[in-house]
Amino acid sequence: MREFSYERIADPAAAAARAAEVEGAKFIAGGTNLLDLMKLEIETPVHLIDVNGSGLDKITETPEGGLRIGALVRNTTLSAHARVRRDYPVLTRALVAGASGQLRNKATTAGNLLQRTRCPYFYDTAQACNKRVPGSGCSALTEGAFSRQLGIIGTSDACIATHPSDMAVGLRTLDAVVETITPTGMTRTIHLEEFHHLPGDTPDQENALMPGEMITAVTLPAPIGGQQVYHKVRDRASYAFALVSVALIRQPDGSGRVALGGVAPKPWRSAAADAELPNGAAAVVAQLLDGARPTEENTFKIALAERTLAALLAED
């Protein structure tokens, strides 16, 4: 771990301004991912701004009948919230599929969206990784690499890492919106769809946040009802990242929304694929994973995605 300085700033606008002012500064909230990465020197912030005192830990109703989830709301709190459980059950189900009870007690809503990939080549600083060191190459894409867990769509020749969040996959089906505050004190909203970037040639640039910009909340539109389920497939029954996960909202008329986790650098959903839902899992996945570029080791994720969706559709 490199040496760093640390301060607490309660006011979000002041925190954002400070983060923009100090080059190499980062926010810290739960720290469940950041501290691990700092110990491995994958993350090397020179300054940490602790925003835990900012009061952004409330869940409130919006005038539209939705929910505004403060950036610091812990995953455990969010998953157990009565309105979330009643009106947005796909979110509760996605949350409790992630990490462990202990981690969910610490992990925050904003931090969850910002967590880094679990690609093993990202985690070993001796290996080439364009996400960790831009321009160094991608060990995961060379002959003989271990790529079973990695992405199959939305990837690039520079990076095939996935985004590991379950929560974000649930949020994606709910058309969640990220609210931020910029270093100049302006607020802005970013649709979750636009929030995570695909790697292209710059896999180190993972999201739409500008330097210093801080997430203040995630808002959910008014509930849309329907059957809301989340199925996470992995090699053990708990405490593992998804091989494939499926979030599904299904309306009584057969229409609905589908998002996939474990396959792409962001929660993977498209309107065209949603439209295929009345035609069954094969039609949805054919549309959603059209253009997939799996490796030999992870090509199974295509069939697995279709089968996992089919399993959810077969449930009453």
Place this chain on the structure above:
Amino acid sequence: MEFNQPAGQNLFDQSRIVGKPMPRVEGPLKVSGHAKYAFERHDVVAGQLHGYPVVSTIAQGRITEIDTSAAESAPGFRGVVTALEIGEMPSPFAWNFAPLFGGDRVSHYHQAIAVVVAETFEQARAAAALVRVDYEVEEGNYDLEAAWERAREDRSEPVSRIGDFEGAFAAAEVTLDGEYRTPGHSHAMMEPHATIANWQDGKLTIWTATQMVDWIRQSLARTLEMDPENVRVDSPYIGGGFGAKLYLRADAVLAALAARKLAEPVKVALPRPMIMNNTTHRAATIQRIRIGADREGRITAIAHEAISNTLPSGRGETATAQTRAFYAGANRLIVHHTAVMHLPEANAMRAPGEASGLMALEIAMDEMAEKLEMDPVQFRIINDTQVDPESPDRPFSNRNFVQCLEHGAEVFGWAERNMTPGGRREGMWLIGHGAAGAYRGSPAMASGARIRLQPSGRLIVETDMTDIGTGSYTVIAQTAAEVMGLPVEAVDVVLGDSAFPVSAGSGGQWGGPSATAGVYAACVALRAEIATRLGVENADSLEFVDGHVRGNDLDRLLSEMAAEGEIISEDTITFGDFRRDHIVSTFGAHFVEVAVHALTGEMRVRRMLAVCDSGRILNPVTARSQVIGGMVMGVGAALMEEIAVDTHRGYFPAHDLAGYEVPVHADIPAQEVIFLDTLDPVSTPMKAKGVGELGLCGVAAAVANAAYNATGVRVRNYPMTLEKFIPGLPTA
């Protein structure tokens, strides 16, 4: 005491304590945090500095330069030792195959090449990250599949050849020729390797975590070219080993070298992300099994051929070990290939040989039973043997494999199993049942102990035996209490210190039976000493009961005997050659029910039963604990565990506990363990055998067979992850 003939009727046959269920005597210390593990022993020596390893980031080649200048100006820096300054060191032990430290050669990824010492752990870690290393990279050989292609062509000398395998196989009415694959496994024990080292007056003390105190003492002395008498090793508590702590590892060498150079105590733990590549692993195997039988299911020909990766001079994984003796059959062929590869060091992991071998053999037996249209349990029963099939004059000392199968089948409800592969479905889940046999050799090793009877009447047992979570403290206390006629509460067991008599240590499931036999021998010596003091010629005419020694018209309190000062006795049990006239092994049968999701292929083990034949069970509580732990490890091997190889760079990329998955609680269902009430008089005076490795043997194959039975998809390539089933699963 030499154990030189089968045990007759003895005091353990009327035991009050040995064989009775008893919770761990050190349990309260462990659950309250008072049992200090190596890295936490802050009190043993003042002023401990922290060492952090620097490891190679290439798999094969030479170090051309190690630049420590940046590290040296880091905060808290106190010193550094590099492999180049030390130069090549003597190999520590015949069974260490990778150099642990020293010289410019890199033999595998994450080989230790320097240690940076600082005042705090964080400072040491940060400074270590500043060390810059230049290499000359060399090509290595990392692909077992390619090695197998070559090995199949060569005519390796068989390990054994009995009769005419080829002829009998060609003539057999029913035959199987199958190829099976097991991946490398990592021990993934909870406690990382850790050592505190301190030098004083040319003598070295290490507080460490090891399974084998004396091996480590000798190895460290050889590596550092010093007299073993000047090395002290202390390892009272070990947070799991599974073979990873059998041999000297880099933590001890780095700590010792750094402490010597700085003339201050230094502690070093191997960080978790380094352990999988720096230390040892269970080799991957590719195995070919051929079985021929007549229509009635009697095996007439059996061949087992296996290849595994190893560093030069290594032995590879002896995956064929059990096949030499497990099942009958007149014509037999065993071939063992080693593939020299430049991966990290392949070495022993829990039940080396049998664990991997049975993963293959017990699938093959299931496949063969199916070809014969036989109950796979019945097929195994028919092919039981009571003698060494390679040498029929040599009997098994005590083999109750058939009873394991029959009793297990009855308890499990085997008759109600799903008979048609893929034929039983509950909603979205396919239900299957599987069985497998278990076999593991039960060696015994010389083991010593010292007994000190205190004036208070308490007994202190001292031996360098280790307790790696197995229950050594408890079974040793039980043994001493039994032999000396004391309650267990009156016995203090002190373990893991090289100042104590050399024991068998913990490995190869020999620890429990051997170490308790050694304590028995030392107690017998104490009884003899007491008899002498009482002027009684025949010690066996005395009874030791309830804290008294009685007989010959005498009745004295034991405490009274030591009133003038403690009485010390010491002895070592050794095992005579007669044992080799038998095969001394342990046996078991595993029964498993699994559910496989019909669409996704996700697998859940729903219930497990193990029936074990291990001679006298010294303590059913700790023995059960070992067996269920083995069953968990077997589920891991069946379903998820794999140290995947990057065949380009020659290392294991998923080298932490997020990348290398072991079962979590939610993966493990109700586990039932039954110990057959058997005794093996050839094994030890207590008629006991090992059990810690038996619990793992065969488990994965039982899961694999149940998965086949559930799905109709036969997977011969571990782990049985879902993508291997998906092509054969239903579409709705």
